[in-house]
Amino acid sequence: MAILELKSLSKFFGHVAAVSDLTLSVKKGEITSLIGPNGAGKTTFYNVVTGKFPPTAGKIFFNGEDITGLPPFKVWEKGISRSFQITNIFKNLTVLENIRTALIVHMGKSLNFFRPVDQYSELHEKSLRVLKLIGLEDRKDTPCHAISHGDMRIVEVGIVLASEPKLIFLDEPTAGMNPTETMRMVNLIKELYEKTSTTFFITEHDMNVVFAISHRIIVLDRGKMLADGTPEEIRNNLEVKKAYLGGLKQ
Ligand SMILES: Nc1ncnc2c1ncn2[C@@H]1O[C@H](COP(=O)(O)OP(=O)(O)OP(=O)(O)O)[C@@H](O)[C@H]1O
Numbered sequence: 001m002a003i004l005e006l007k008s009l010s011k012f013f014g015h016v017a018a019v020s021d022l023t024l025s026v027k028k029g030e031i032t033s034l035i036g037p038n039g040a041g042k043t044t045f046y047n048v049v050t051g052k053f054p055p056t057a058g059k060i061f062f063n064g065e066d067i068t069g070l071p072p073f074k075v076w077e078k079g080i081s082r083s084f085q086i087t088n089i090f091k092n093l094t095v096l097e098n099i100r101t102a103l104i105v106h107m108g109k110s111l112n113f114f115r116p117v118d119q120y121s122e123l124h125e126k127s128l129r130v131l132k133l134i135g136l137e138d139r140k141d142t143p144c145h146a147i148s149h150g151d152m153r154i155v156e157v158g159i160v161l162a163s164e165p166k167l168i169f170l171d172e173p174t175a176g177m178n179p180t181e182t183m184r185m186v187n188l189i190k191e192l193y194e195k196t197s198t199t200f201f202i203t204e205h206d207m208n209v210v211f212a213i214s215h216r217i218i219v220l221d222r223g224k225m226l227a228d229g230t231p232e233e234i235r236n237n238l239e240v241k242k243a244y245l246g247g248l249k250q
């Protein structure tokens with residue numbers, strides 16, 4: 001069953017077609033990777049689907065519902081949560097506080113702002129549960145400016161998870177990571193996928209990561225879909241090899 005469907009989706013910046021006439025569907029319960037060279041339109045794809053920019057043309061359906069043009073907060077409320085290509089956390093807050101802040105937003109409507117947050121046992125338990133899922137319990141009281149880059153990116157995944165989304169978008173979760181940190185992130189994504197059975201949609205430049213974790217791979221080139229298939233199909237696709245994979249480590 002499709003959790004996300006795009007019909008002839010386009011996004012133009014002036015004359016640049018960052019996303020051009022994309023029609024695709026994302027299956028529920030799968031890890032789909034979106035790959036393509038720099039400037040292919042991957043981040044724009046996320047920005048349009050998550051409501052940062054309205055599309056120039058086309059439609060977006062989430063669980064069968066038309067969400068085209070909804071603002072980011074509404075898209076998030078529907079159950080799509082994203083991380084960003086560039087690290088995006090509160091560096092002066094601790095790991096736990098970052099997760100808790102995300103949860104407060106998620107549970108926001110039922111909170112009383114005149115009560116200290118640590119008196120909310122549900123909030124505290126949920127924060128600890130997210131921390132456990134991402135394996136950072138031992139860093140919970142460390143301010144985020146004092147943790148490693150790899151840990152910061154993992155905190156971002158925790159923030160994404162806090163809203164218990166149905167569909168998770170991760171934009172280059174291993175950007176700037178060394179090989180050890182990359183392996184840790186890949187294992188975490190696999191583990192989260194197994195534990196939460198959430199649908200993941202990931203953008204990634206490291207082809208080892210892409211082929212290791214994806215059920216399905218979509219290849220973009222200058223805003224257009226070049227290919228859509230299983231890792232095996234993509235590996236053997238001549239057009240993809242010519243346009244993209246040939247120049248990359250595999
Ligand atoms: N806010 C914007 N305003 C104008 N042009 C933009 C904007 N965002 C993206 N673009 C242009 O759209 C095209 C696609 O960019 P995008 O960032 O989506 O690519 P990408 O695949 O994420 O690249 P990368 O791998 O470098 O992250 C590029 O030509 C880029 O310059």
Ligand SMILES: [Mg+2]
Pocket residue numbers: 042043044085
């Ligand atoms: Mg990008």
